Amino acid sequence: MNIICTCFPSPTSISLSTIKLVTKDISLRPYLLSPTRQNVSRKRDLALQAVEFSCPPIDADCLASEFGVDGVTFSGISGSCVIRMALENGSVANVMLPSGLITSFKVPMWHGGTMELLHTAVSEGENGGAVIQGGISLAFNCQNDRGGSWSPNIWALHQVKGTAQESIQVELISRNSECNVEVRHVINLQQDVLISEILVSNASTSALRLMGSFISHLTVSTPEATYAVGLEGSDFFTRPPVLANFSIIPPDFGTRKDQVSQKFWGHIALNKLFLKQNPDDDLKSMTRNIEEEEEEWKGEEKDNYKHLTDKMSRIYTSVPRNFTVIDRGRRNSVVVTRDGFNELYMFSPGSRHKWYSKYSYICLGQAALLQPISINSQSEWSGGQHLHNPNF
Template identity: 60%
Template structure:
């Protein structure tokens, strides 16, 4: 079976000759989207949730019954239904292949910038902003392979990985439902997704916004239960690169960090030989659920985690850090904005965050093929070392911005 072919996934970029000056540090100010007086926005509920958080300026939230007067019911992932309801103002829906239960949402701006995301996984597979040379360029790195049963396995892109401790039971939002689309292709396009744990009264929203020069992912967690909840997680972005050898992180000098085993999620893209000083370290690829005590982590994993943490704390000394070496770090005092510069592709990305206090950075190293499967840099706006505590009847917001300063 031939693997799925998705536009923007694993495409080779034209190699431009020449390099940027090492003193060039592109910066950009992201414009906050302003809602336009477009047509009335309907809400898609499949099925309708048992509660909706009433968002206001106060941090305390009172649960209210959902309004059904403006609700439109549509069979889950009925592409024709979604296209009829939301397919305008730069947004379109399409199936991926016959028999597949996923669909692609495409957002297109008037200036040519394009972003794509998949439902129900919520994975952003492509972001092509308009560049300085007048054409668009893919900034995300995504790989498609074939699974054991012939299904498409997709890794990379931009994804959300959260883990909630609900009275000793782990829950992660994995399946997302489209709740609404607003804006227009002239200023911005905004797609809202939702995932819920009905039994625990936890609601997680993703608000994905495409502008002329930026793509942002905003996370809103609402706790309408009677008790506090704790969670960890990150918004993880795989940024494509010619090779990590030609890629630099600018602006991290003086930031404290911890070296950790790579973050392993449903969409992680990690070479099997990463960190292979011995086979034990290769087997040590694991997620960060072990940072919560009493979560059923076995003794061997806990011992390995403690050994890995020993003596791997430091401070970043390089403000123009080359990412050629293998690395997996969590920065605890990184600036809110920093730049990833790829001198091979002659482009840069300004990465910003709000709400999250940590920065996750992963490089597979430069021992792999240029412009190949492992030519990328992974950044994540994160809460991994220090869990977030969300009190009863309250909300939390976090955000990642990928800004294009190359216009």
């Protein structure tokens, strides 16, 4: 069982003047380098090449004319874009480029209105810009047998299809030519579900190890009123929070206990890497000690109606394919479904915060944090998660 170091680059910054635009569900557009429509295929290739190294301004008008379909709008914001997908039944999702951050998923409710299911927060950064956190993001790392390592953090728009009457699909792409890896993030908005799927293509001559997690912030009235239903019997590991690009972590989560936990997991990760690189050494004693330390941080979920009021950071294994998050305060629920992954990351900031505030959320995601996913040379792998709205 291997452990990943889940530290990723700092959150995306935009100018302060764009805060209201982001919070008002304005959309972003696909990624091209030129506003003209000549040689479109060549421009797409140039855009994908640029994504590997830099992030030039995005031409929203060009992308709107090239990728626009019924129900999809594009808006430029300070060199970035927001793609807004809207169905006729009232379901709406927003995606930012080039970060790939899903900032909004609004759904129709039983009472006739709509409700936001994702939690985002906007704060002022060090340079006076606005930092956006929360939503749904990807925090994955690809590593090959030669020691090459890469994380898909910058995305280009590859394809948009569908209709406002049925469903809309947006496909983002990120690639690394040195590692010969391509990752596609397919976001599918249907009338009662938002599907986020990744497709990893390994074109290198060596096997690839994929580790990381979806990071999904679900907005709640307070964790005190929130329950996870259906996890009874699942094994779990207590683990520090995943520190990814857009993670929201309360400052009071850095207690002494959490710091000890961080040191523990770092110790385990280094020792396991050492064991893997020295298979011929007589390290049975060290292996036994590591396994004993891990046992102290393992458990089994005893409650089928798990109350999320306390601070919690866990990785569940052997979880059911579906489970439900219920918020009694907002009188809504979300059904979470996994596809291709074997682990579930779940984080609760605890209930010692103001209701409906920056820390009124729970974080979860389909994951491969304890055990990497192996992708053979010249092959592909896919996995994802579904957020289903049963309230409509």
